[in-house]
Amino acid sequence: MKKIISVVFLLAILLIGTNAARSQTVDDIIQKHLAATGGADNWKKINSIKKSCIRMSRGVEIPLVITIQQGKGYRSESTISGMTSYTVITDKEGWGFNPRNQQKPEALPSETVKLSQDRLDIQGPLIDYKAKGYKIVYLGTDDVEGTECHKLKVTMPSGKEESIFIDASNYYLVRTIEKTKANGKEQSFTTTYGDYQKLPEGIIYPMSFDNGGSSIAIKKLEINKPLAEDTFKPVELKK
DSSP states (O other): OHHHHHHHHHHHHHHHHHHHHHHHHHHHHHHHHHHHTTOHHHHHTOOEEEEEEEEEETTEEEEEEEEEETTTEEEEEEEETTEEEEEEEESSOEEEEOTTTOSSOEEOOHHHHHHTGGGGOTTOTTTTTTTTTOEEEEEEEEEETTEEEEEEEEEOTTSOEEEEEEETTTOOEEEEEEEEEETTEEEEEEEEEEEEEEOTTSOEEEEEEEOSSOEEEEEEEEESOOOOTTTTSOOOOOO
């Protein structure tokens, strides 16, 4: 009986030690990633960001503007054939507008707003992840198109899951795979990052994104600039 108790106790100690080591590995990878991309302090100074981009889809160039205010709002606005559509998400509500089939902006489902809250986080899930309610586990290394990457699994307060692949050599973000459920169906979105540049604010930022179906190149970045009061409101666009 004593022998069984001793074995169980030893297994419990080993399990605790393994979990502690894995937790330390997660934090170590995150710290190296943040150090490589400008440091947490510099990222925390970013309160707003406006990205003027060109999205390439099936050989067509589509102007795209993404505006984010930390913790307050997210707006994505694209223009095709002179017609501008947008999606707006705030910490409480959301709206969508497509002039091709809508006369006015329409409120987004509450579940969509809930699952989109991570878009309001300019810093991303790795900065102060525990305080934000994120859970992160380390899943070892994986190959991403020939690049060895550390793989982290992030579970957000909304229930959304995201796999993050960080280059094991320079600790830049290489790829994310986001998984969500909508209407009972699981959806997966893969984004690959590149063209990293150091900004005057001290952060290292990816200037290109690819999600398989289209690619996005950032042509202009405006950081901590004043935003119009109606940026995150469902207003009709001026013609």
